[in-house]
Amino acid sequence: MTSRTAGGPVRLAVELDGDGSHPAAGLGDERPPAERLSPRALVGLVLAAEIAGFALVTFDDSPLPPPNGFRPEALGRAAYVATRTNRIGLGATAHVTTTEPFHVATQLASLDHASHGRAAWLVGAANSPDALATIGTGPLEPAGLSREVTDVVDVVRRLWDSWEDDAVIKDAATGRYLDPGKVHHVDFEGAAFSIKGPLITPRPPQGLPVVIAPERLLEAARPDVVLIGGSGLDDLRRRAHHAKESGTPRVFAEVEVLLNAAETAEKRLRRLDSSIRWEHTERLRYTGSTDGLTDLLAWLGTVVDGVRLHPAVVATDLPPLLETVLPRLRAQRALSVPEPGTTLRAALGLPRPANRFAASKG
Template sequence: MTSRSLHVAAELDGELSPGALAGIVATAERAGFTFATFDDSPLPPPGGPRLDATARAAYVATLTDRLGLAPASNVTTAEPFHLAAQLASLDHASHGRAAWVVGADGSAEALATVGGSRLDPDALHHEVADVVGVVRKLWDSWEDDAVIKDVATGRYLDPDKVHHVDFTGTRFSVKGPLITPRPPQGRPVVLASDALAEAARPDIVLVGGAGLDDVRNRAARARETGAPLVFAEVEVQLGDAGRRTHHDRLRYTGSALGLTELLGWLATSVDGVRLHLADQAADLPALAGEVLPALRSEGLLIPPRPGDTLRASLGLPRAESVFA
């Protein structure tokens, strides 16, 4: 990558009241973040049950007009048909700003929540490929102009433009078209880690690393495999040193100025970053008030525009249907 421009995304904490969640999402949108992600897990969080990530994203969809909304969902515990319908509905509700962070927890604990058992790495790889592939076909099952709403004839849709998706895999089967018309983006944006990229073929590959060189090397390998966009995973704590929460992310602890410099360096190697905040209440205002304005003044930040789809904000083309 030779251009110096950057999309900035943030993981937003889900253990908040609806009002607090709406507030931090509004802060992220005003600041110029391209999208927000919402983490999830098949297992209940330490603080007790919470709304799943897709429901949290749907809640803030009507409160925003340009921020992309990317809930995580686990392929091993989610029903692919329902997952496709939920994400298509989120894309409609947000007027084309939906995305999906592909989760793949194959542990015995996660699979026990749906009466299954642990998946070995090969089986997990196939499950990711099957689920993501079927979800994409379900999004395509309605062509763009399938809905005609012809009042004179009483016809709502053209049945020749609604296609059946018949799939039988190792652990699930899907039959029939989706119950939701084709999403505004054609297909919501798909994000996955570089460990899952071969199976998921995502629009955005997420890469971590122990240091800048590691991130750059993994980003280069992701580009060699044809990744449309590559984002770096960065843990951020603006202030005193804190505990590392994930071993496979670039970690930054320090001032807002230092973080701005780090993101400028990363802009030469990746298309964007996803920031994981150690203290959301303290770090998000600093990002919104100092870091992102500094990036914008340097011409590095690519903020989304009101009314744009997430694909348009990211510079990705609208996805074509395999049935078109």
């Protein structure tokens, strides 16, 4: 895989939750979690990712505490780095099963305002007994879970639209801050909840922040970006075709990455697995050199719109991505890099949606 066929430049995202995607990622690090996972350390990582040309950084989350016991919630992490960056998208996971929809809508709208239009919501649907016990309920049946995802995503989008773009008028002469005729109740009735609205914040700069969901939630969430995996490249190509045929605007491949370092990637993997085995997921997994990864990403740009990378060990696998892989892709003109000050929707080539309430007047 050394040549690039027809296809646009690939957009790259990177997951920066915790120490890395390998469960043993932090075991060999002598720094305490409060230091290596501190807000200051996170800002440094995100700034480096922005400078290198990543289009999006994401932060995973769970209703349950992580094994090391240290994890500020994802939306808080995204908000903390929002004013310290100017072009990289900021994606935070929020679970529809354990978070109030109104709070999800408000927090993401606030993140979009703070970042001047770079917020994304990674739709989570934690449904284990332990996760649901945190709110005093039990797991949902498959049909109920699908309905909950649909209802929450739908009402969150409606709440973002509950203020028209020109609702804030700031008319000092009359002492009016907003035009009440342009702020709307959503009057939503779901299977398990109802929301009258409106939201307590003006419409986000993007209109609707970007909604990202895994392939298993494709039909329920109707995302702007779907995340796909595959048992191999042919399977991933098939899944990408299915996602695009469904009408999903953008398709991103999920790729776990473990690179050569002081020792070969194979030896690193064996050493890490000797502590805690890295079980296979539906994501593709790349183990090897930066040259091979560069070729793979360039090829994936002919199949999907973007790739989200999951470094096995952030401290070891992120630096060669920043210093070698992305610069090579840029030199090949195979990497789509956001312009400073652009919104995430613009960086992904997505239009800014019209407000549903304003459109209904016309």
